[in-house]
Amino acid sequence: MTQSRPFVADGAAGIVLPPPRTPAPREAPAxxxxxxxxxxxxxxxxxxxxxxxxxxxxxxxxxxxxxxxxxxxxxxxxxxxxxxxxxxxxxxxxxxxxxxxxxxxxxxxxxxxxxxxxxxxxxxxxxxxxxxxxxxxxxxxxxxxxxxxxWTRFLPHIDVVRQVLDAGLLGEVHTVLADHGQAMEPAPAHRLFAPELAGGALLDLGVYPVSFASLVLGPFASVTAVGTKAFTGVDGQASIVVTTASGAHGVLNTTLFARTPTTASISGSRARLEIDGSFYGPAWVRLIGRDDRTIDRFVPEQRDGGLCYQAAEAARCVSAGRLESDLMPLAETLRIMHVLDTVRRDLGVTFPGE
Structure with a gap:
């Protein structure tokens, strides 16, 4: 069972990270x-x-x-x-x-x-x-x-994040930061550089920080992006700023040109959460106070095989006769695809047949 491990700093007693509610994957119907x-x-x-x-x-x-x-x-x-x-x-x-x-x-x-x-x-x-x-x-x-x-949406540390947000432990959320960059060797035949295969950083890597920001902030009021194309014309790098109606910002980056920290953070008026790289896989979560001291931390017990959680969720839904998951609703998937379309328009990137 994955658990939270209290690490309480002076003056922060009583504020702790909740344990994840994620069911054991092995218990899902086969x-x-x-x-x-x-x-x-x-x-x-x-x-x-x-x-x-x-x-x-x-x-x-x-x-x-x-x-x-x-x-x-x-x-x-x-x-x-x-x-x-x-x-x-x-x-x-x-x-x-x-x-x-x-x-x-x-x-x-x-x-x-x-x-x-x-x-x-x-x-x-x-x-x-x-x-x-x-x-x-x-x-x-x-x-x-x-x-x-x-797969990120179904991992235990993300359930911890959900509970923190629902409980308002961070206060009013103002800023979300997330990045995902990998240093890819430029090769025309590689699918990430091939326009006909919908290559580029955004759909393969950038979807993670965009999806994370959507999870935290909800629907975006605005999406703005700048970027650099790779030598084949696909998006090689994109920096994206999203805003919400309440004025919160998400600052997101993705690139094929460099290995980035692949971390994420959520900063609120009371505290912030930091998720170590790679934030999109099983990861540590730290709750940090306004004095920059660590209040509490969550350490996942299972660091491998993270794809099992999404399969278990699908199996539970199918066995219960459900046609979609509350953890990754189809409306949310569609919203994210619209955001990715907007980013590509800002970058001037289209795929063959569009």
Missing amino acids: LNWGVIAPGRVATEFVKALRNHTAQKVVAVGSRDAERARAFAERFDIPAAYGSYAELLRDDRVDIVYVASPHSGHFEHALRAIEAGRHVLVEKAFTRNAREAEELIEAARRRGVFLMEAM
Whole structure:
């Protein structure tokens, strides 16, 4: 069980971080999963399911049959298919995890929805808000569960953050800071530099700080961005300022050009929270007073396999007959996609076919 560890400073007695309410992933009802696109992310997802949940992966589909077979052998998955269509015809599959690059999310998730499968779609949900709207409408017509796999939203330390905000421990929130930058070698063939694959920093990395700011601040009143394009024309770096109707600000950065601290903070009139890098994965949280002293800290007991929490949430929702999650509602996913569209417009970046 992940717990808060009190670390009370002078004059701060009585202000402590609450323990997370996150259910144990292994206790979630077991579903039969099919995995689309057995790449790096799918590998980490299946490892997390095997090590930390009761979920069962029963099929994997790839455009390359040999790749599917190798993945199935590695993880003892019963069925391997050389096409996504074959996987979707397997009636053992309750829910599909779409692990392809985000340029393929719309097509692959739509196929799964039309096949009557529940769907967990890797972030970023789609290339743009128009595609997101179509997926959501299709899932509602078909009556299947749909959720963005923004794994951060389901982690224990984020539940601690939610409770702190709900309890008003920080006072009035004024500023949110968050960044995510990775130093990527410039290679035209790499998907993050390929316009035809919806490359760039924003959808792959920047979605994390944008989603975090949305979680903390709620809907934005304004979104403004400046940036620098990479040599292929995709967004290489973006700095984003968001505001709320109450006057709070979020200052967010993403880049392909440098490894940044990947930290986040929430500053209020009474105290602030700091989340160590990488803030979007299982991380420490510190509650810090106005005197800059640490009042309390939360340390997650589980630092690996963080993708298990999103799978467990999906399994709980599907088993309960729910079509979306309160922790990552579809309306929230759609709002974030609209924000990302706005940022790309400010940067002058469009994808082929838009």
